[in-house]
Amino acid sequence: MRPNILFWLLIASLAAWIFTLLRQRQSIRRLERSTEEMQIEETLVFDFLHGLGEAFSETIRPADLHRLIVEGATRVLDAQGGALYLAERTGSKLTPTFISKGCPPLVDIPPHILQQAAAAPTALESFLRLHTIGSGDGLLGRVWQTGGAVCLNEFSEAPELVKLRGSSFGASSVMVAPLLYAKQNMGVLALANSRMGAPFSQNDFVVFKSIAEQSAFALYNAIIYSEANEKKRLDHDLEIARDIQRILLPSESPSISGFEINGVNIPARQVSGDYFDYIKVDEERLGVAIADVSGKGVPASLIMAICRSVLRSQAIGNPSPAEVLQKVNRQLYPDIKEDMFISMAYLVLDHVRSAVTLARAGHDAPLLYAQKTQEVSTLKTPGMVVGIDSGDVFDRLTKDVAVHLEQGDCILLYTDGITEALDNEGNEFGLERMMKAFRTTAKQGPRAIVSRLIDELRDFVGATPQNDDITLIAIRKT
Numbered sequence: 001m002r003p004n005i006l007f008w009l010l011i012a013s014l015a016a017w018i019f020t021l022l023r024q025r026q027s028i029r030r031l032e033r034s035t036e037e038m039q040i041e042e043t044l045v046f047d048f049l050h051g052l053g054e055a056f057s058e059t060i061r062p063a064d065l066h067r068l069i070v071e072g073a074t075r076v077l078d079a080q081g082g083a084l085y086l087a088e089r090t091g092s093k094l095t096p097t098f099i100s101k102g103c104p105p106l107v108d109i110p111p112h113i114l115q116q117a118a119a120a121p122t123a124l125e126s127f128l129r130l131h132t133i134g135s136g137d138g139l140l141g142r143v144w145q146t147g148g149a150v151c152l153n154e155f156s157e158a159p160e161l162v163k164l165r166g167s168s169f170g171a172s173s174v175m176v177a178p179l180l181y182a183k184q185n186m187g188v189l190a191l192a193n194s195r196m197g198a199p200f201s202q203n204d205f206v207v208f209k210s211i212a213e214q215s216a217f218a219l220y221n222a223i224i225y226s227e228a229n230e231k232k233r234l235d236h237d238l239e240i241a242r243d244i245q246r247i248l249l250p251s252e253s254p255s256i257s258g259f260e261i262n263g264v265n266i267p268a269r270q271v272s273g274d275y276f277d278y279i280k281v282d283e284e285r286l287g288v289a290i291a292d293v294s295g296k297g298v299p300a301s302l303i304m305a306i307c308r309s310v311l312r313s314q315a316i317g318n319p320s321p322a323e324v325l326q327k328v329n330r331q332l333y334p335d336i337k338e339d340m341f342i343s344m345a346y347l348v349l350d351h352v353r354s355a356v357t358l359a360r361a362g363h364d365a366p367l368l369y370a371q372k373t374q375e376v377s378t379l380k381t382p383g384m385v386v387g388i389d390s391g392d393v394f395d396r397l398t399k400d401v402a403v404h405l406e407q408g409d410c411i412l413l414y415t416d417g418i419t420e421a422l423d424n425e426g427n428e429f430g431l432e433r434m435m436k437a438f439r440t441t442a443k444q445g446p447r448a449i450v451s452r453l454i455d456e457l458r459d460f461v462g463a464t465p466q467n468d469d470i471t472l473i474a475i476r477k478t
Contacts, residue, residue: 065222066098069189069215074100076211077204079191080171085133085140086179086187086219094133094144094187099125104171104192107131107138108160114167124169139176144188149177149212151205165195173199177212181220189215242267248308253446254278256286257351262446263473264454266417266466273300274415274469275308279315284352287315287324290363290413290473291344299340307332307342307386321346321359322400329361329386329394336387343385345413347403349475356403356411361386361394364416367435369442371408376435376442379403379411405477410442412449413475417468421457424464429457446474 070082081103085094105128109117117124136145139158143150153173155161164170171192179186189212193200200208253261263276273294279287291307293300307328314327325346332342343363349356358366362385365378381401384394403411414434421429434453441452450472457470 060222062222062226063098065218069218070098070100073189073191073208073211073215077175077191077200077208079200080104080193080197082189082191084187084189084215085144087144087185088132092134094140096129096131097187099128102194104174104194105164105169106140106161106171106174106176106190106192107133109164109169114169117169139174140188140190143176143178144185147178147180147185149175149205149209151175151200151202151208153199170195172197175200175205175208177209179212179216179219181213181216184220186216186219186223248305249276250278254286256349258354258478259286259349259351260446260476260478261288261473262450264450264471266454266470268417268466268469273304274417274471275304276413276471276473277308277311279312281315281319281348282317284350285319286349286351287321287346288349288413288473288475289315289344289346290415290471291342292363292415292417292469292471293342294340303336303340303342306335307344311346315346319348319350319357320400321348321357322398325359325361325383325386325398326391326395329389329398330391332387333390341385341387347411347413354405354477356405358401358403359383359398360401361398364414364419367412367414367438368403369410369412369438370406371410371443372406374439374442376439407477408443409477410438410446410449411475412438413471413473415469415471417466417470418453418457418472420468421461421470422464422467423461429460433460442476446476449474 066084066086070084073079074082081100083099083103083106084097086097087093088095105124107128109124109127113123113127133141133144136142138160139150139152150157151174152158152161155165155174158174161171161174165172172195173193174190175192176188176190178188191200191208249265250263253263261278263278265274265276267274273292275289275291275293277287277289279289281287289311291304293303293307310328310331311324314324314331318324325344328344336342342361344361345358345363345366346361347356347358347366358379358381360366360379360381360383362383365380367376368379369376379401381399383398386394405411419429419431419434423429433456437453437456438449441449444452453472454470
């Protein structure tokens with residue numbers, strides 16, 4: 001009897017040991033499978049992050065980065081499909097930038113589009129590519145508006161998705177996260193599974209939110225890189241524009257019997273809205289022009305270039321400065337915006353007759369130094385700025401004025417960039433200070449006049465940045 005009991009006890013112990021061993025082996029296999037799945041997920045996540053890192057080490061097109069984010073997130077979480085919606089420049093709408101193939105629609109689809117899609121799937125794809133989303137509009141719009149990520153396996157909060165659930169386009173599980181970085185809400189990233197896919201788990205949701213955070217960082221940096229590259233391109237274009245403008249402005253002073261001339265232009269930015277020029281009117285005369293376009297930078301420089309072309313075309317062979325300015329005004333008036341204008345002064349030097357004729361179109365009055373009295377006065381001839389009147393009033397006001405010069409007398413043409421220059425306390429350089437420097441240096445000739453004025457201006461403003469273009473032209477009767 002006792003041996004039988006011992007035998008069965010041994011059998012039972014052996015069976016229990018075998019059962020425990022099998023259970024342990026099953027647990028080990030499950031752990032191994034779980035470890036493999038974790039390793040695969042880690043590899044996918046690493047590949048995704050590595051891909052984003054590659055985006056920073058080289059120039060990547062925005063479309064490629066958008067595809068990388070959606071397809072990478074889809075692979076990591078084994079989703080049916082995904083979509084990336086980014087905010088427009090105005091910040092009022094979300095625009096689809098990448099929707100993967102097989103991604104269930106995540107917006108409200110009109111019935112007629114669904115009917116068309118049943119026969120031609122491209123109809124649905126076209127609708128989704130063009131459909132924008134307002135803040136708070138549908139599930140995607142609400143996530144963008146609130147800034148909170150969601151994971152939905154039932155769609156009571158998304159009625160637009162409930163309508164599609166029974167169709168071939170319906171989703172069974174959706175995750176949506178905002179793309180937030182540096183206080184910017186750039187859009188939303190979404191993943192979805194169709195009816196055939198498994199619902200997303202809470203672990204999936206944790207990983208998804210982490211992917212959205214990294215994607216937002218990548219998108220933000222891509223924007224920064226793009227803006228930096230755009231700035232480089234603009235700077236390069238401005239350098240070219242500055243070189244072209246430098247060609248358009250006189251590179252050296254002209255030689256004309258009976259007169260000595262020197263001029264300079266110092267732009268406040270890469271390009272200048274100031275203009276000065278020497279124009280050979282005929283064998284006996286030389287035209288000297290100075291102009292200041294309202295505003296600064298590229299728009300002003302473009303108007304300046306147009307003004308130069310028109311002035312040169314009208315000045316050849318015409319000894320009347322007023323007539324030239326009248327024709328320039330009539331030609332430019334239709335093409336100048338309402339908020340822009342050009343102040344000009346134009347004089348003609350006649351070396352045969354030792355005569356000077358001046359016409360002024362609203363420009364700062366030139367200064368006249370008389371060597372006999374050593375006094376400086378202003379040449380306040382009548383005239384209005386170019387571009388604000390079609391011609392009748394302008395023609396009536398703009399007149400030729402003869403300027404009598406004796407040997408040693410000087411004329412100084414300038415733009416308000418010098419008189420309105422400010423020091424660090426907000427004080428203007430002013431007309432009186434300029435007249436004093438002009439009077440002091442006039443006997444030394446035009447080159448010394450221009451050099452002295454620029455030096456005194458720089459001493460006055462110190463470290464204060466130049467706010468406006470500066471142009472000076474000095475003329476002396478020899």
